Amino acid sequence: MxxxxxxxxxxxxxxxxxxxxxxxxxxxxxxxxxxxxxxxxxxxxxxxxxxxxxxxxxxxxxxxxxxxxxxxxxxxxxxxxxxxxxxxxxxxxxxxxxxxxxxxxxxxxxxxxxxxxxxxxxxxxxxxxxxxxxxxxxxxxxxxxxxxxxxxxxxxxxxxxxxxxxxxxLAGSTLTSSLRTDDAALTTEQKAYLKAAGPRGSAVAALPRGPEDLQAKLPAFNACAARAAAATREEIRVLESTPWSPAVGTEITALVAELRKEATVLDGLARTGQAGAFGEYADGTAYNAPLQDAVVQVRRALGLTTES
Incomplete structure (x- = not known):
């Protein structure tokens, strides 16, 4: 893990x-x-x-x-x-x-x-x-x-x-409905985007964060970065091969450009990533801020929530 x-x-x-x-x-x-x-x-x-x-x-x-x-x-x-x-x-x-x-x-x-x-x-x-x-x-x-x-x-x-x-x-809270996504409530484009983005999200989420012993586990984390880079490129492939409406397609093009930059960062972590580099990525100091904006713009164009 x-x-x-x-x-x-x-x-x-x-x-x-x-x-x-x-x-x-x-x-x-x-x-x-x-x-x-x-x-x-x-x-x-x-x-x-x-x-x-x-x-x-x-x-x-x-x-x-x-x-x-x-x-x-x-x-x-x-x-x-x-x-x-x-x-x-x-x-x-x-x-x-x-x-x-x-x-x-x-x-x-x-x-x-x-x-x-x-x-x-x-x-x-x-x-x-x-x-x-x-x-x-x-x-x-x-x-x-x-x-x-x-x-x-x-x-x-x-x-x-x-x-x-x-x-x-959900400790300390009360739910009054199912958490399951109602597939019928999503448009074809919404489903296509969410399914394309999901695997990459899991791969990047598995990268180290916080006070872990990064140096001792660095080889494993390098491998995780390689998987995250591969997942990022797969998301790019799916996004580029999916037909989008004009308004959404414009935002997808901008997102793909930022994802390519992110893949390069992850490639670097996979090849030569040091504990400090992982720490910077985890706490956001090495974060590609335009990627955030590109994701939000795609979600807005698709009619998905932009609040978290």
């Missing part, structure tokens, strides 16, 4: 001055230690499509993508990432809640076992790709939103129970 810190999605957008769509999936093995459900607690009722219609208690690891739930204030903390529950109250998404499952994944037998360092990196990748598809535009995500995962206990891993659930949590 390129970075070990626990970023907040919107904080990353701010730190990079809206330069791109940034995903920051914070993952950690969630160790369930308390079961709050007893035999008298009713399970949730669902309609024929699987949507929850009546609140009820279910095991955290059995949640489905799109399930909203109330943790009762027990979301994992930034320091421990431990969820002190095995069951949670699942509710219709228009009812108050503080968390939402966005992926339920059956992992292959070759996946690393839970609660091991290799599994943390593996889960990070699995949840990140699912998160990008669930919320196409992270700029629309609530401030402070984090993403976590929980997996079947190690004792069940060998017997074939390898389900992992990725979920968003």
């Amino acid at each position: 390129c970075t070990t810190q626990e970023p907040v999605i919107r904080a990353w957008i701010t730190a990079h001055r809206k330069s791109l769509i940034i995903w920051a999936v914070v993952v950690g093995a969630v160790i369930a230690v308390v079961n709050t459900m007893n035999s008298m607690d009713p399970g949730a009722h669902r309609d024929k499509d699987g949507r929850v219609t009546t609140a009820g208690y279910e095991e955290l690891v059995s949640l489905r993508s799109g399930d909203c739930f109330d943790s009762g204030g027990h979301l994992p903390s930034a320091g421990t990432r431990i969820m002190p529950l095995t069951t949670v109250k699942v509710v219709p998404c228009d009812r108050p809640h503080d968390a939402e499952a966005f992926a339920s994944i059956e992992l292959p037998a070759i996946a690393p076992a839970p609660n091991t360092p290799p599994f943390a990196e593996y889960a990070h990748g699995q949840c990140t790709s699912q998160a990008e598809a669930y919320i196409l535009d992270p700029w629309s995500a609530p401030e402070g939103l984090r993403a976590f995962y929980t997996a079947e206990a190690i004792k069940n891993w060998g017997s074939g129970d390898r389900r992992m659930v990725c979920y968003f949590g």
